[in-house]
Amino acid sequence: MEISIDIGSEQPIFAQLIGQIKQAVMKGELSPGIALPPIRQLASDLGINQNTVAKAYKVLERDQVIVAKGYKGTFIHDDAKTNSSIDWEEKASSIMTKTVGNLRETGLTDSEIRIAFSKAMKESR
């Protein structure tokens, strides 16, 4: 299984990596339990910064597409296929739309909602 990135593309490199790994999982090219290359290996092969690969792996781990097992390495998650099909941005957008609608119904203005949102973002860090 080969991965390819376009360093001239407008899409960030880490997003390209995430997209391709998810696609490979959905196509069945990467099955659960298969080991992924270490961050250093993938970064050196692609000639990119290790932090970029680390960022992609972090997002994939959060989305439960991959699972890090310490020194043993990083592996494809058991539920990777299902989790890869979830559009997290779409999900977040849907939750936010619902929340904003509820807040508006209580009579809050848009600026009050914005302030509350910023405050919540800061406090949750």
Added chain:
Amino acid sequence: MLENIINQIVMNLSDTRVALVIVVFVSQIVTLSIYLPGRWLRYRKALFERYPAEEYPNLYYQPESVEILRQKIRQGLDWLVASVGIGLIMVALTGEITAIELAVTMITFAPVQIFPFFLSRYWGYKNQLLMKKSEGKKIRKASLATRKVKDFIPLYLVLLAISMYLLTLIVGIWSELNGETLLTMIGLNTIITIYSIYLMNKALNAAKDDQFLSAKDRLAQIGKRIRKSIILSILFSSFILSILVVTYFGLGKEIFLIAASIYFQLIFVIEVNPKIERDFSVYKAGS
């Protein structure tokens, strides 16, 4: 006058130790200043002939004139060094010299001989920097398969390296040398062995020579680096072993210097081995 010189040469050569050092010194000059530079030059020339810059623009980031100039500089330097080396041998042979003095000259001369190699390495490094700067390859590919050192190295080489290391320990203890000498030798060998293991692991994820390299050649490049590292360890263990034997039997210091020279030559024969058998089509325009 001439008769005296001939007599002196015959006298020097009749001393087995001097003759032995001369054989190794000649071998050092031939290997480091004639044979290996010739191999490098043939490789560079063949590269330019088979893969011209017009068809393979991504292979060259400097004008051809720079490459030709570098080849001439390198050739001139190597011939100069070889001539100086032969001169040193002639001077030694025609005068009164001991085996140890000649051996010291031989070892002192080795760094001078390897200077042109470092010069070529520096040029190569500059070329790689230009390649990186150009970011010629926009689409980059990588395999998602994991790599392990054991995938690149035959078991017999690992066993040989371990056996050689253990042999130095056994011979060291058996030889009952004084503590300091023994510890230095074993310590040095341990450091080199650990360094070889470090090099092998580093080679697994070493930076690509360039982003055009095909996946197959990338793996071949890693394999070559790993094998070189383990061979370095085996050679160094052999070197230490020879020193232990020389010290144990109380042989002359020149034998130790001869072993060092042979070790040095072998390292360079392994290290300087450019091959043209790889996929150069990746450097074609628009590939």
